[in-house]
Amino acid sequence: MKKALLIMAILLLSMSVLPVVAQDTEEEAPLERADADFVVWVDSNYVDAMQALGDQFAADFGVTVAVQESTLGDVDNVIPVAAPAGQGPDVFFTAHDKLGNLVSGGLVAPIEVANPDGFAESAVNAFLYNGDVYGIPFSIENIAFFRNVDLVPEAPATWDDVVAISEELSADNGDNFEDNAYGFVRQSGDPYHFFPIQTAFGGYVFGQTEEGYDPTDVGIASEGSLAAAEFWANYVEQGLQPPGVDWDLLHAMFEDGQAAMIITGPWALDRIRESGVNYEISDLPAETDSGKPFLGVWGFVVNSFSEQQMLAGIFLNEYVATDEGMMALYEANKRGPAWLATIEAIDDPDLAAITHAGVEGLAMPAIPAMSQVWDAWTNAINLVQDQGEDPDASFENAAEQIETLIAESQSN
Structure with missing residues (x-):
């Protein structure tokens, strides 16, 4: 019953912002949480890599782990409805500039970064909001x-x-x-x-x-x-x-x-x-001064409504934020890494040069005032x-x- 009400709420929300025109094709159903103890939503490029990390985590902790394909659109449209209803993932990916709305909406929980020195400082700072860190970064993009x-x-x-x-x-x-x-x-x-x-x-x-x-x-x-x-x-x-x-x-x-x-x-x-x-x-x-570009940073955040927040912290810090975990994500989709050891190991000279240009960059402000x-x-x-x-x-x-x-x- 809860799942049916969730789907109806999302559909009503989406209908309220769409123009009134005939629909020639059947609309995709909103993403639903998989039937597993621990669920991660991530961009399609990273599903296999994250599932492999999840399988290791599952074996060590005796839980079932499901990694599902998601989009940044789901962060805007599905998470605000699914998370409070108990149907959201435990962990999901997002762009750092969505953080202001996620925090103000009470949708994400602060997370302790166990090894902040392993990251480019600017990448961690991208997930700093009102004094708390809300994400584990894995990818940066800049000019x-x-x-x-x-x-x-x-x-x-x-x-x-x-x-x-x-x-x-x-x-x-x-x-x-x-x-x-x-x-x-x-x-x-x-x-x-x-x-x-x-x-x-x-x-x-x-x-x-x-x-x-x-x-x-x-x-x-x-x-x-x-x-x-x-x-x-x-x-x-x-x-x-x-x-x-x-x-x-x-x-x-x-x-x-x-x-x-x-x-x-x-x-x-x-x-x-x-x-x-x-x-x-x-x-x-x-x-x-040095010429600093804006950074766009992708990272993983923890659903504040999740009952698995402790496991989420362990998974992100001990399985994802490691040399092996970050290299697996980079190999899955060769965007600029946020992890310093992976930055040093970039095998594409162009991407290495671009990433180097952004190591001291400044995260694009995620505060709501940026829209002004x-x-x-x-x-x-x-x-x-x-x-x-x-x-x-x-x-x-x-x-x-x-x-x-x-x-x-x-x-x-």
């Missing part, structure tokens, strides 16, 4: 600096170096965009890819305390952020950055040799490799890059908008 080695033999160490290289490569440019050559080029707007420039000049989005990100400390108009905005305004004014560059054009320019340097991530590797361009990947340039940031921040960058507006005024106005929106959201 890095790509360059055409034929045009830029040595990786630039600083953004001043980037400017010098770009000036040299663009020296003969004229009015015809298609005939022009460029050094470093970035896509319009897109704070995610602008953030490493901002951090290189000492800028930030939210301040940090021992408990995590502080939504009352908005850094979009901090001294370092304004320095980055001014740097970029000067770069654009020199004609080193063409206007109206979207993601596809940016990558086409790099693959065709028109742009010598870009910032992108592992999702672009296949097309860059297929293009035949002679490229290398390196850390993001520094300036007054993106539009205003994007608009500020666009005003500077594509409309030639004053950088200080653009970023200061964005910071004021963000602070107002956060204050309004906290008062409701």
Whole structure:
């Protein structure tokens, strides 16, 4: 009866947000908890690896273990209904930026990380929320600096170096965009890819305390952020950055040799490799500080409604967070690892370089206030890059908008 009510609740919830149109195909039933003592939900790429770890755990503790294929969509749509009804998994995977909603909804329990020194510090910090750690990370993803080695033999160490290289490569440019050559080029707007420039000049989005990100400390108009905005305004004014560059054009320019340097991530590797361009990947340039990218981190969290929370802690710390466990997960799906020993063992030089660029990165803030940031921040960058507006005024106005929106959201 409980299971039937659970399914009905999920279906009613999904119907309430769908447009009223005829459905040509039968909808998939929501994921249901397997009939086992201990249940894990994980992305399809990791099911076999996690089941193998679960089988070892089952043999040692005399329990039955089921690992089920899940999606990040289930974290949003199924867990909030299934967990309180006692039908959720004991452990499930999630992206760290969903943590704010999971914690505020009372859906996940804090977990003690038995060997924090085994992880990249930034990966563990990604699951820090209000002073507690809520997850065991296993994968990180970030952007890095790509360059055409034929045009830029040595990786630039600083953004001043980037400017010098770009000036040299663009020296003969004229009015015809298609005939022009460029050094470093970035896509319009897109704070995610602008953030490493901002951090290189000492800028930030939210301040940090021992408990995590502080939504009352908005850094979009901090001294370092304004320095980055001014740097970029000067770069654009020199004609080193063409206007109206979207993601596809940016990558086409790099693959065709028109742009010598870009910032992108592992999702672009296949097309860059297929293009035949002679490229290398390196850390993001520094300036007054190191260039730190945002990190996206995947990890395992414990269902706060689970009756197996003690077993969950043992399983995650003693079976998953080990050299063998983390290597098994990496071999199952070769994303950047969060485990230091696995990072050292990466056998793909491109992935190794990208991961290295993110080891000191900053987890994308998971606090609800982050939702107030993106539009205003994007608009500020666009005003500077594509409309030639004053950088200080653009970023200061964005910071004021963000602070107002956060204050309004906290008062409701």
